[in-house]
Structures are given as C-alpha cells and as structure tokens.
Amino acid sequence: MSSDNHSIMSELYDYGRKIQEGTIQDQTFCPIIYQAPMDADIWDEAVWHACNPALGDFRSLEEMRMMAARAKRIPAAEATFRNLYLNQPVDAEHRFISSAEWMGCKHSVDIERLRGRKCWGGLDLSSTTDLTALILIFPDDAGSYDVLCWFWVPGDNLADRMDRDRVPYPVWRDMGLIEAPPGKAIDKSFIVSRLAQIASEFDLQGVAYDRWRIEDLKKQLTDEGIEIELIPWGQGFRDMGPAVDSLEAAILNNELRHDHPVLDWNASNAVTVSDPAGARKIAKDRSIDRVDGLVALTMAIGLHKREPEPEKCVYGPGRGLLSIAW
Secondary structure: OOOOOOOHHHHHHHHHHHHHHOOOOOOOOOOOOOOOOOOOOOOOHHHHHHHOOOEOOOEOHHHHHHHHHHHHHOHHHHHHHHHHHOOOOOOHHHEOOOHHHHHOOEOOOOHHHHOOOEEEEEEEOOOOOOOEEEEEEEEOOOOOEEEEEEEEOOOOOHHHHHHHHOOOHHHHHHOOOOEOOOOOOOOHHHHHHHHHHHHHHOEEEEEEEOOOOOHHHHHHHHHOOOOOOEEEOOOOHHHHHHHHHHHHHHHHOOOEEEOOHHHHHHHHHOEEEEOOOOOEEEOOOOOOOOOHHHHHHHHHHHHHHOOOOOOOOOOOOOOOOOOOOO
C-alpha cells in the first residue's frame, strides 16, 4: 500500500475496500486485500502471517522480525512498518469514522413521518461542475436524528463523470438518488425549487451554508419570494470543530438514522485534520474523494446544536405556585 493517498495503488485499494464494504457495486472488480486490522497487535507474528501469505516462503520472516524490532525501538519507523509490512494506511488515524460505525447507523427513514417536523439543514454548493449536497436533520425527543438527503450533479457528460469519480452516477440518477439537470454546470434554479418544496413540507428552522457561490442562490430565492433563513457557516476549525464532534458523537452513540448510498460514499471518503488545540474539520483537499454530503450533514447538526435548550418549567400540569415562608 502506498503512503500517498492519491497514488494509483491507494486509489485501487480504496476502491476495492468500498466494494468489500458494499458502498460501491462493481461485479467486474474482485478485491482481495491482505491487511492487518487497525486494532491488531502488530508485534504478534500470527498477525504478520495473516496479512502476508508468502511469509516464510519467498517472503523473508527474518527480515520482517528485524524490521519489527527496529520499529519498536524507533517510533518514527512504526508507520513504515505498518504501511509496508502490514498493509495499513499510515494516515488511518485521520479517517473521520470507520465503516462499521457509519453503517451501524443505517436505517430506513420514513419521510411521511417527518412531514411538519422541525428540521435544520446544511447546504454545500461546491463548484458549479461538482457534487452539490443539501442535507436535513430531524431531531427527536430522544436526541437522535433522522437524515434526508438531496444531491445534484450536472447532467451533461455524466458517463465521463462516472469514470472520473468511479461511482454509478447514471444509476443513482435513474433511482432518484441524485438530480442531474441538463447542462455542464448545476443550474441553481433546481436547488431553489427544491428548497421551496422543503420549506412547504417541513418546519425548516434554518440552513447553514458554505459562503462559496451562495450569492446567486440567495438572489434567486429573493426573486422567487422564498423566505428561508440562511446562516453562513465557516469551513475553518472554529465553526466546523464543534460540529464534527457532535456528528461523531451521534454516530458513535447510534443516534443517527440515514439511508442514502451517496451519503455513504461521501462518509467513506472523509478525512479530518486538526489544529493545535485538537479541533477538527473535514479536509476536502485531503479526503479520498467527494465529501460534500458529509460536510452538509456536519453543518446541519452543528446548526441545530447552536439552538438554545428549551426552558423547562419546574411546575408540572395542574400545580400551583409554591409559597415560601421567610
């Protein structure tokens, strides 16, 4: 495995991993990956044999023992040992969430049950030629979230786009999982129409947005007389840090209900970076592929978390005021 996320070997590995996990369907590609689990004891020789079938045959066991001993003594050599001898990605600690944790939150979402409910949104417009994502989250009384997703890509050259991103855009379009309006760039009027529909069906409290290319969309909303509260959301550590933490907690606590393969793909690509204080953000430039839906989901949950907690009355139904004698 290459230590460079953008090398051809890293791309092939990542593509094969997604096929094994079920994120991508491709019957023409058969991935066989020998890799030590990230939580395995990397000094256990049984682990070495499991991910090196030729070890002790034409792969030298003595050399591997020597490299393991060196990695134990020199911390900087451990990453090389993990990468070259155990087939582990050296930047695995930066992956946002494991596939098992993410897919553990996969549940069908009943849109009819959500109609009229309060919701918060995140909108990632990206560029005019790439994936655009709108995500809504519907909190319930138990602190969990139902997730609804909308995605757009330009309809022209969809086959070329499929080859570039290695995902089945035409199939997703035909299944109604993405909208692919005609043109080489995304026509924002389609997004405006969808926002108008959403505002009419749900109790939309606000939509957090990345400032990138938002002015045209805001103007179209105004021209159409569509009143939606749009809240600017910075993509730096200050805004994204707490939102990433909230999303991670919801996933780890199994408090997220999602059911959309495009969002699954985005989540499988996500890589985070940290500032010196430990705050994290999703790094588009370092992620393996497109992460727009996960960025939009992060903004939506972050926006909801900014809402003040509702005040709780200390008196139950039918109870009067307490009198206190001094």
